[in-house]
Amino acid sequence: MKGSSEHGETSKQAPLGSRGVSKGVSVLDLILRFIAIIGTLASAIAMGTTNETLPFFTQFIRFKAQYSDLPTLTFFVVANSIVCAYLTLSLPLSIVHIIRSRAKYSRLLLVVLDAAMLALVTAGASAAAAIVYLAHKGNVRANWLAICQQFDSFCERISGSLVGSFGAMVMLVLLLLLSAIALARR
Amino acid sequence: MKGSSEHGETSKQAPLGSRGVSKGVSVLDLILRFIAIIGTLASAIAMGTTNETLPFFTQFIRFKAQYSDLPTLTFFVVANSIVCAYLTLSLPLSIVHIIRSRAKYSRLLLVVLDAAMLALVTAGASAAAAIVYLAHKGNVRANWLAICQQFDSFCERISGSLVGSFGAMVMLVLLLLLSAIALARR
Numbered sequence: 001m002k003g004s005s006e007h008g009e010t011s012k013q014a015p016l017g018s019r020g021v022s023k024g025v026s027v028l029d030l031i032l033r034f035i036a037i038i039g040t041l042a043s044a045i046a047m048g049t050t051n052e053t054l055p056f057f058t059q060f061i062r063f064k065a066q067y068s069d070l071p072t073l074t075f076f077v078v079a080n081s082i083v084c085a086y087l088t089l090s091l092p093l094s095i096v097h098i099i100r101s102r103a104k105y106s107r108l109l110l111v112v113l114d115a116a117m118l119a120l121v122t123a124g125a126s127a128a129a130a131i132v133y134l135a136h137k138g139n140v141r142a143n144w145l146a147i148c149q150q151f152d153s154f155c156e157r158i159s160g161s162l163v164g165s166f167g168a169m170v171m172l173v174l175l176l177l178l179s180a181i182a183l184a185r186r
Numbered sequence: 187m188k189g190s191s192e193h194g195e196t197s198k199q200a201p202l203g204s205r206g207v208s209k210g211v212s213v214l215d216l217i218l219r220f221i222a223i224i225g226t227l228a229s230a231i232a233m234g235t236t237n238e239t240l241p242f243f244t245q246f247i248r249f250k251a252q253y254s255d256l257p258t259l260t261f262f263v264v265a266n267s268i269v270c271a272y273l274t275l276s277l278p279l280s281i282v283h284i285i286r287s288r289a290k291y292s293r294l295l296l297v298v299l300d301a302a303m304l305a306l307v308t309a310g311a312s313a314a315a316a317i318v319y320l321a322h323k324g325n326v327r328a329n330w331l332a333i334c335q336q337f338d339s340f341c342e343r344i345s346g347s348l349v350g351s352f353g354a355m356v357m358l359v360l361l362l363l364l365s366a367i368a369l370a371r372r
Contacts, residue, residue, distance in 0.1 A: 069327035070327070071323075072316045072320075104370050107366070108363070108366050108367060111363060112359065112362070112363045115301065115304065115358075115359045115362040115363070116359055118301060118304060118305060118308075119304060119305075119355055119359060122304075122312070123308050123311075123312035124312070126309035126310070126312050126313040127313055127315060127316035128316075129309075129313060130258045130312075130313035130314075130316045130317055131316055131320075133257070133258070134258075134317075134320070134330075135328070137257075139255070139256060141251070141255035141256070142256065142333050144328075144330040144331075145329065145330075147328050147329075169305055173301045173302055173305060176298070176301040177294070177297060177298045177301070179366065180293070180294050180297040180298075180365065180366060180369055181294060183366055183369040183370045184290050184294060184372065186370065
């Protein structure tokens with residue numbers, strides 16, 4: 001029997017059908033991680049390469065907008081890069097879970113790290129969303145003017161780059177649920 | 187034996203020491219929920235009652251700052267209120283888990299809702315933090331001026347109200363870990 005060769009863990013209590021479901025959960029975990037990696041990577045790259053130079057300029061000032069002008073957008077790129085790196089590093093562990101579906105401590109480790117990464121990617125995405133909203137609408141009371149009239153392609157790009165990050169957020173919530181299901185099925 | 191009276195769930199596999207630990211995890215879950223409730227409630231109230239009227243005014247304009255001038259701060263109040271309400275509603279379930287430490291589906295429900303609420307409170311806190319940062323520092327490139335020179339008590343208040351929210355974030359990450367531990371110990 002295959003189960004008995006897995007580092008002395010017995011799988012005699014779990015019937016074969018139940019093991020199939022556990023394996024399915026682990027495979028789904030791996031797929032969701034891939035989607036989240038693509039989402040955060042796309043967000044980081046889309047934001048990181050944003051750059052617009054306006055076609056007109058005065059003698060002294062060249063009108064140019066890039067993500068690093070706004071510290072919040074820099075944080076967005078950093079947060080997405082960190083989450084993307086973490087998710088890539090977590091792939092081997094996710095593959096181990098497909099083979100050893102009864103693993104416990106490694107799953108617990110993933111739960112707490114996934115939750116921390118969920119907080120990080122959400123922080124980056126929503127802070128950037130707050131700034132993007134301000135860039136679009138401005139704020140009359142604080143006398144902050146909307147900058148999207150001038151930098152419309154810049155604004156479109158930074159708005160679009162939020163999508164991947166919010167997608168990764170949803171994936172991480174689902175990953176937490178899957179880890180909980182896997183732990184409950186052990 | 188107490189375990190056998192609990193709706194037909196058998197607890198014969200789990201030794202008494204293990205049951206004590208499970209109960210401890212459930213009690214800690216309840217305590218962390220209380221702390222998170224206090225944090226989100228304090229944040230929502232502190233932000234929601236922020237109001238500063240400057241002592242000088244012109245004939246037409248009275249300089250007044252309140253949280254609803256900035257939509258992001260309104261979102262912060264709403265997000266904290268929702269999370270606070272959810273945590274309060276989750277208390278009975280948390281108490282049930284102290285008594286029935288082998289509950290499975292209700293814990294899974296809490297994991298996915300806790301993860302969603304973690305995302306919500308993080309979104310509110312970090313979006314507000316982005317705006318508070320802007321209010322303090324302004325942004326030269328976007329020509330957004332810092333408003334904290336004029337409204338310093340307003341700025342202090344909105345900065346302070348972030349603390350409770352970030353505390354609740356940490357509590358929710360720990361709650362997810364506790365739920366995972368409880369599910370793994372079943």
